Amino acid sequence: MLDVRRLRLLRELSLRGTIAAVAQALAFTPSAVSQQLSTLEREAGVPLLERTGRRVVLTPAGQNLVHHAEAILERLEQATADLADARHGLSGPLRIGAFPTAGRAIVPTALTALAREHPRLEPRGLEIDPAGVANALRAGDLDVALIHEYDFVPSPVEPGLTIEPLFTEPMYLASTTPLQAGAADGSVIARSKDQPWITASPGTLCHTMTVRACQAAGFTPRVRHQADEFATVLALVAADQGVALVPQLGVVGPRPEVTLTPLPLHRRTEIAFRSGADRHPAVAAATAALRTASGSVQALGAGGRRHVPDRCRIEEQRCPSP
Structure with missing residues (x-):
């Protein structure tokens, strides 16, 4: 009889590549x-x-067993969800991960809603770069997370x-030099x-x-500063x-000297x-709360400017959609 815990280790080895990485992620030696x-x-x-x-490295038989392990682990998640659904009311810890701008603009509102609707639930937030979310979810360190992708950096499967x-x-070029009329294009x-x-840290x-x-514009940026907080x-x-x-969510604080030029790029x-x-009721509740909390943000994707006036100056020229 194959042991599920050992199947999980094999799956993690196929993803992380080394026994040392598996051990570190899952708190084993x-x-x-x-x-x-x-x-x-x-x-x-x-x-x-x-x-x-x-x-x-995994043999062909090992790789084939990993495919079966994925299906088994998914069914176990479904079974856990069904058992949780049979209980009366949501309770216990719920681990939510988010990148910094979402953690500031979306998560607090979602947590307020969860506390009001499910007072016995114990949401626990973790700020985490999207690059680390997949491993954290598979390891059980998170239950649900907000991640992001850019036009030039799609999410891997x-x-x-x-x-x-x-x-x-939308995305903007932030600078102190207004562009000339008609310059806001590709x-x-x-x-x-x-x-x-100015860029974020390498690896993000x-x-x-x-x-x-x-x-893509034909040059490699000359990086002077690195900072991970958009503020x-x-x-x-x-x-x-x-x-x-x-x-858009990175535009924080009153910066009238900064010009934001719209780009044909999106996050x-x-x-x-x-x-x-x-199907787990706690995950479903968190997902619903995050969707409701992000309602005002979704309007920005349709061209809204709700969070920008009185913070930074936006150039009026518009970019064509990609």
């Missing part, structure tokens, strides 16, 4: 992971791993997860190639988005330290959870 995987091989009766020095769209927001980024740039989706957008990014722009790309926010968990 590397030796414990190796022992559990060896036991799984004995249960399976066929080799599942090939060891070459320090490297471990993540085994074991379900992703649902939430809303879309060449806006190219016109800033000689400017110093925001940093990758800026680099790829500049490369800090706009403060640096206001200090004439460079230009930056910011999404899309999505809800992520483990496949099969959509």
Whole structure:
């Protein structure tokens, strides 16, 4: 009989690549992971791993077993959801992850609604970059999360997860130099190639988005500053330290000296959870609360400016949609 816990370890190894990474993510020792995987091989009766020095790769039989493990783990999520649904009222911890701008603009409103409608539920928030969400969900460190993707950085397909769209927001070039009339088109980024740039930290989706957008415009940005908070990014722009790309939700604080030029680029926010968990009443409640809280933000994707007046100056020229 195959052990589900060991199947989960095999699935994690297929995704993370090394036994050390699996051990760190799931709070095991590397030796414990190796022992559990060896036991799984004995249960399976066929080799599942090939060891070459320090490297471990899955055999074809191991890869096939991972596909079965995905289906089994999804059914377990569904079973857990059905059991939770049979109980009266929602209670216990619910772990919600979000990137910083969503954590500020959406999550507090959703938490207020959850506290009002489900007082025995215990939501627990975690600020996390979208790049780390998939592993956190699969490891059970999160139950539901808000992630985002950009036009130049689409979300990868993540085994074991379900992703649902939430809303879309426009992107802007933030600078202290207003563009000349008629300049707000696809060449806006190219016109800033000689400017110093402000980006997020390497390894984040925001940093990758800026680099790829500049490369698509024909140059590699000359990065002067790195900051992960858009409030800090706009403060640096206001200090004439460079230009930056910011999404609608990143426009915070009164910055009348900063000009925001619309771009034919967008950022899309999505809800992520483990496949099969959509039937869990707590996950369903959190998803509904997040959708309601994001209602005002969704209007921005249709061209609204609700959060921008009195904060930064927007150039009136409009970009064509991509």
